[in-house]
Amino acid sequence: MDNRAICAIATPVGVSALGIIRVSGPQLHQKIDSLFDKKLRDREATYVNFIHQEKTIDQCVAIFYEAPRSYTGEDMLEIISHGNSIIMNSIMRALQDFGVKQAEPGEFTKRAFMNNKIDLTQAEAVADLISASSMQSVKAANNSLSGQFARDIETIQDSILGLRSLIESVINFPEEDDVSSESLKDAKNDLQKIILSIQNLQKHSINGLMLNFRPTYAVIGKPNSGKSSLINALLREDASIVTEVEGTTRDSIKYSLCLNNQIINLVDTAGLRETSDLAEEAGIARTFTTASKSEKIIYMIDDQKGMSQEDEIFLNDYSSKNCYLIFNKIDMTGKQAKIIKNNFTEIHMSVKKNLGLDLFKNVILDDLSNIDYSENTHLARERHLELLSNASNHLEQCRASMLNSSLEICAEELRLAHLALSSILGQNSSEELLNRIFTTFCIGK
């Protein structure tokens, strides 16, 4: 691995009061001392001038963390400057003049992993914490980050090792018959306990996976039914272009909406109609792709026009479980805002007059409240689940071989189960796997 010092802006781009630049690398002190007008002391915040080519770029607060007591395990520096991107980029350039390179996404955390500051589940939890989409997923990510998930796995690994040595002893000393049959009975009990604890961990992981998940709601319907208006009303800002011209929205545009501390994806789409405009036609094709990739469809109908045959044809492919109908513009038809459960759940509302918008939000909130969560839930990934089920399969094989007294196979299955668990923690993981995990991080973490 390239172990040159790295730097990155760790705060979002744009204007802000303060911005943070992080630096990490071996023997940083000697390299960057001359950039400050005062000497930095370990783990102390110092008010300094950041100086480059004899000019003060900014007045900052700098904190130096001496290795190995830092996030990455290397020497680290955090520069808290004013949050202006011209200032921050000048600081970055100055650092680069001193041989510090721009960090890749996740490179700080990757170094923390490489230096054994954290295991792979904790590294993944860092990324999950940053992108957590609800307070529950924040808590669950923290459970993983604190190492609870890793400790649970290590406990199971220890039990597997214990069981293996028990079985090896029976293999090696078969002549002591009494001891053997006693030991085998113990082995069966131990195996049963291990299988149960894996099942327990799998259950928590499945719940954790659900928490990590952001459902996508696609808003679909004919042109002018009020799709973009609905999205704007929900986002409480002019996020989509709303006009009276049919066919304004020509692409599928994805937004994040935070409802009661939970984030969903909301997609605005091109209205469905026959068209000879090529760009619009391509937009409509995307609407269908978006629909097929979304968890839920919000199908909008202009209440003045009512449901048409085309609407019905589209809806034929959907069920009440994955589709809601909105009859919009009831201000023009004089109806009351209400929810009706017919074939589909129908919400009769007016976006423009803000009638029934809360009814609609409650429908989504109801969807979101169905996720099961307990204090032990940790934020899991597909990767963890696959490896847990892999370990679990080997343990089942081990049980089967124990019943036929094929003890060599038993021991081998235990070794494989242990290996699967090691991979969850990132012991013996390949460079490719690590790259796959760390490139999903944001820069600066």
Ligand SMILES: Nc1nc2c(ncn2[C@@H]2O[C@H](COP(=O)(O)OP(=O)(O)O)[C@@H](O)[C@H]2O)c(=O)[nH]1
């Ligand atoms: N009267 C009335 N007009 C609405 C309502 N919702 C949206 N509109 C209007 O319908 C037109 C089309 O809206 P837009 O959101 O662009 O529809 P889209 O093509 O489905 O995205 C605009 O002029 C909106 O102001 C409503 O509840 N009542």
Ligand SMILES: [Mg+2]
């Ligand atoms: Mg639109």
